[in-house]
Amino acid sequence: MSAFLQHTFDGLVSGAFLALLALGLSVIFGMLRVVNFAHGAFYMLGAVGAYLLLTEFGVPFWWALLIVPLALGVLGMGVERALVHPLARLDPLYNFLLTFGLTLVLQDLVKMRYGTQSSPYGTPALLVGTVDFGLFDFPAYRVFVLVFAVVACVAVWWLLGHTRIGMVVRAATERPELTRALGIDVGRWVTPVFGFGIALAGLAGVLAAPMRAVNPLMGADLVIVVFAVVVIGGLGSIFGSVAAGFGIGLVQAWGESYLDRWPIVAQTSVFVIMAIVLLWRPAGLFGREEAPA
Amino acid sequence: MNKRGTVAAASALALLLSGCGGGGPQGSSDSKLSGDRIVLGVLNDQSGVYLALSGTNSVKAVQMAIADFKAKHGDDAITQDITVETADHQNKPDVANTKAAEMYDRMGVDAILDVPTSSAALKVADVAKEKKKLYFNISGATTDLTGKACNKYTFHYAYDTYMLANGTGKAVTEQGAKNWYIVYPNYAFGQDMEKSFSAAVTGAGGKIVGRDATPFPNDNFSTFLLKAPTLNPKPDVLGTMQAGGDLVNLVKQYNEFKLREKGVGLSVGLMFLTDIHSLTPAALAGTTYTDAWYWNFDAENRSFADRFLKETGSRPTFAHAANYSAALQYLEAVQAAGTDDADAVVKQLEGKSINDVFLRNGKIRAEDHRVIHDAYLAQVKAPAEVTEDWDYVKILKTIPAAEAFRTPSADCKL
Numbered sequence: 229m230s231a232f233l234q235h236t237f238d239g240l241v242s243g244a245f246l247a248l249l250a251l252g253l254s255v256i257f258g259m260l261r262v263v264n265f266a267h268g269a270f271y272m273l274g275a276v277g278a279y280l281l282l283t284e285f286g287v288p289f290w291w292a293l294l295i296v297p298l299a300l301g302v303l304g305m306g307v308e309r310a311l312v313h314p315l316a317r318l319d320p321l322y323n324f325l326l327t328f329g330l331t332l333v334l335q336d337l338v339k340m341r342y343g344t345q346s347s348p349y350g351t352p353a354l355l356v357g358t359v360d361f362g363l364f365d366f367p368a369y370r371v372f373v374l375v376f377a378v379v380a381c382v383a384v385w386w387l388l389g390h391t392r393i394g395m396v397v398r399a400a401t402e403r404p405e406l407t408r409a410l411g412i413d414v415g416r417w418v419t420p421v422f423g424f425g426i427a428l429a430g431l432a433g434v435l436a437a438p439m440r441a442v443n444p445l446m447g448a449d450l451v452i453v454v455f456a457v458v459v460i461g462g463l464g465s466i467f468g469s470v471a472a473g474f475g476i477g478l479v480q481a482w483g484e485s486y487l488d489r490w491p492i493v494a495q496t497s498v499f500v501i502m503a504i505v506l507l508w509r510p511a512g513l514f515g516r517e518e519a520p521a
Numbered sequence: 522m523n524k525r526g527t528v529a530a531a532s533a534l535a536l537l538l539s540g541c542g543g544g545g546p547q548g549s550s551d552s553k554l555s556g557d558r559i560v561l562g563v564l565n566d567q568s569g570v571y572l573a574l575s576g577t578n579s580v581k582a583v584q585m586a587i588a589d590f591k592a593k594h595g596d597d598a599i600t601q602d603i604t605v606e607t608a609d610h611q612n613k614p615d616v617a618n619t620k621a622a623e624m625y626d627r628m629g630v631d632a633i634l635d636v637p638t639s640s641a642a643l644k645v646a647d648v649a650k651e652k653k654k655l656y657f658n659i660s661g662a663t664t665d666l667t668g669k670a671c672n673k674y675t676f677h678y679a680y681d682t683y684m685l686a687n688g689t690g691k692a693v694t695e696q697g698a699k700n701w702y703i704v705y706p707n708y709a710f711g712q713d714m715e716k717s718f719s720a721a722v723t724g725a726g727g728k729i730v731g732r733d734a735t736p737f738p739n740d741n742f743s744t745f746l747l748k749a750p751t752l753n754p755k756p757d758v759l760g761t762m763q764a765g766g767d768l769v770n771l772v773k774q775y776n777e778f779k780l781r782e783k784g785v786g787l788s789v790g791l792m793f794l795t796d797i798h799s800l801t802p803a804a805l806a807g808t809t810y811t812d813a814w815y816w817n818f819d820a821e822n823r824s825f826a827d828r829f830l831k832e833t834g835s836r837p838t839f840a841h842a843a844n845y846s847a848a849l850q851y852l853e854a855v856q857a858a859g860t861d862d863a864d865a866v867v868k869q870l871e872g873k874s875i876n877d878v879f880l881r882n883g884k885i886r887a888e889d890h891r892v893i894h895d896a897y898l899a900q901v902k903a904p905a906e907v908t909e910d911w912d913y914v915k916i917l918k919t920i921p922a923a924e925a926f927r928t929p930s931a932d933c934k935l
Contacts, residue, residue: 235747238744343572344568344570344572344573345570345796346766347799348804350804351776351777358778367778439773439774439777440770441769441773446740449740484744485744488733494736
């Protein structure tokens, strides 16, 4: 039983990363109809940013947790204005290529500065060690990540449900044309929302730095899984992304622990689930068919 | 015969005579060197995951060997014209294949060195065989290079998967860690390492209590780390065959889950000094692994490492030292043979016993071209024991050359 609880806990921690990344991706897609392939690269920049702050400026983890997402949010807004926006009226393929190219550029810039070796980033002193839950113990840092990610997801949810910006974002996400027709200036919110999505990716990156290898390629493999998560949850569905993120984290952890004779099963489970979900509900678990304009 | 005819006949005669004189289009008449010079080629990863452990610093190591060779022989050196060509194979076998052929054919390279990534190394060995030119493999690990893929022109320096498994697996088991839990990345290198380690551990009286293939690449190993202390019997040691970024992930998480405190030690299949540098000794303290060479082992190694540090800003990995040694031994063989003709150089090298800064009790086996030498069981120091940068490990044990490597394989027919 304790082993099961440990694996479950572990799955939720992996899920927390997927959820944070999927949430940002979903908000961006919902508002801009841009599939942001560079999301993994921004996640990587979050981790590298934390490392840079620590080594170049002596800024500890806790400040990085605040500074990096803000900085990446601003960078994200710049990217939206300078690159994404001008392509908005063209075929979506252009933005697809743009964000893919952006990934390569960002990865190579980091490679040029830090090489491909992983950079060391320790666990913050306050969170070294394990927390004893009676039946089992668990690394303190992971407990923190889980709590933090859940709080962040709930905060975003509250923001979307209870503020005017949130209302506009939700409306524009689900019925963009109708929202415009009601005289709401959707365009005004596009840039900040893009920045916000990037900030979430950066936040996930900072959280990853103490427990994962910090290197230019760390986002490249993850982003594929995150895309599958977003598709399973339903493109553009905020709740769907978060739920699918945690769900896939759990499935992977359970799969790896209980189907360990067949590692390939756990590895491919997310894509198998995606295929099944798409056959059953083409818009994803919580997605809605595109409303006619 | 008219005047024009006379000129033509005279020129033809002159051409004929110059041909008979042996002075071909390549110049001086007494040179035994192709192109009148020696060209070494360093073919490796200059932009990817193996950049730090070999890469551009391997080129520096080869240049150091050339300088030392020239200084030693002075005017008696077979030539002062020794140059290095380099290329980036991006760890891709097809790129390695093309670049190796280009080096031998177009750049006039006499011997290729280094070549990390086993699949790329195997391709280069094929090209060497086909072109009848030398290849010193330093950083490719596969034992196939001295097994079914061996050939007359390929020499395997430094290390291989058998040496790693036999060193760490056997020594750690003999030191009392009987029960092993092995996790390995699910691709060729990892699968090969898992087999070699299992054989070495069980051969030494140990037991594999669990083995798991992990996704590759992978950023989350917690499932396997959680499982380790719950296995029955509880493993004394977790043997990891991961490399590069995956190794970093695994070690970080191993520490996070406090496995050492729970009685599960850590053994790493393959690790380079640069890996320890990037992970920090604190993250790896107590970890054992097999090292082919260590820069602070004795005064001789240290003085080489001091020069290397001055040149590159970093201490040498065993791959760097081995590149230096291979380049030096190649040049000495050419000097002794008096020619860079590949067959004559091979004859010089085969069966030769060598001691230099890298090779201790070194011998180039004639049977399979495996270069055997002492290897070392190393342990990463606790942070408090680290008194200077890069001096991260202590050598627990020297594994004698004859024990460190497997006996010549029956698969190898040179």
